[in-house]
Each structure stands twice: as structure tokens, then as C-alpha cells.
Amino acid sequence: MGRAIGLLAFLTCLFCFVTVANAEDASITVTGAHANPTLLGVTTGVVYFTLSNHGATPDALTGAATPAAESAELHEDVMTGDVMSMKKIDTLPLPPGAAVTLAQGKYHLMLTGVKSPLKPGDTVPLTLTFEKHAPIEIDVPVIKPVKTPVPSSMPPGMHMDMLFESPKQSDANLS
Numbered sequence: 001m002g003r004a005i006g007l008l009a010f011l012t013c014l015f016c017f018v019t020v021a022n023a024e025d026a027s028i029t030v031t032g033a034h035a036n037p038t039l040l041g042v043t044t045g046v047v048y049f050t051l052s053n054h055g056a057t058p059d060a061l062t063g064a065a066t067p068a069a070e071s072a073e074l075h076e077d078v079m080t081g082d083v084m085s086m087k088k089i090d091t092l093p094l095p096p097g098a099a100v101t102l103a104q105g106k107y108h109l110m111l112t113g114v115k116s117p118l119k120p121g122d123t124v125p126l127t128l129t130f131e132k133h134a135p136i137e138i139d140v141p142v143i144k145p146v147k148t149p150v151p152s153s154m155p156p157g158m159h160m161d162m163l164f165e166s167p168k169q170s171d172a173n174l175s
């Protein structure tokens, strides 16, 4: 009898745990994930996405990994005068009830040591890790950057599409 109650308690606990885990899994979503194609001869790439924290508690993105590159680091774009540079950040805070978007001029995920060139139509498997939430695995499509329209939140000067024009010229030179 005691054994049966013990088992019941165990199963109930297990059920509670599963329910809580499911609730937590739903509290962070990743949307709009995309990677830019890599430039000719360049082994760094960038990935953008939006993280939404639907939960009631703060969380943070603490890391990322992909088999397609040697490392995936969170970078913040820093504007010093007219010069755009970037610095590595260890965690990206995700306040409850808010969405944080990685976008040009704000944040990006930088892939270094990309193993084979990322071309439009490819997908990059990506694992995101969080302070509290369970890791999330997504497949990130590689999409050619859209030239227009420029998102209204971004000053036109910050657009970096010109960078993506050089491979075309190189391709033409090669043929």
C-alpha cells in the first residue's frame, strides 16, 4: 500500500515536472530567423532573429552554437561617430513580455569559421541556450539581404547592403 502511494506520488511529481517544463518551453519563441549569405572567400557570417519572452520572469540568451561554424557569438553593433564596430556580449537580457530583435545596427549573431559558404536556399542548424529556458533548436534559412525597403527603425546610413555587392563583381571577374 505504502509502495502504491509512493509510486502515485512519484508519478504525480513527474506529471507536474512535465507540465512545468512544457509551460517554460512555450515562454520563449524565436521568429524571423535568417542568415545572410557569406561573402566570397569570407568565413564569417551573420544571423538575425527575434526572441520573444512570453513568460512572467526575465530570462537571457546566453549562447549559441551551430555545426556549420566554429563559433557563434553574440555581438552588439556600436556606433562611434561614423564608424560602426561591434563588441562581443555574453548575455542578451530578455525581459518578460517583450521581444528583442537582432538586426543591423543593434545586435547580431556572428558566425566565425564558417565551414562551407552559406548560399541562399541553405539552412543553418542553430542551438540557442538561455539562462533559464531549455535550449531551442532552429533551422535558419540563408536569405539574400533585401535592399528595400529599409526598416523605419533603422537610419539609412546604417544599412550595410553595399557589402553584399562585391561578391557579384568577383563572380563576374572569375568567369
Ligand SMILES: [Cu+2]
Residues within 6 Å of the ligand: 075, 086, 108, 109, 110
Ligand atoms: Cu559581429
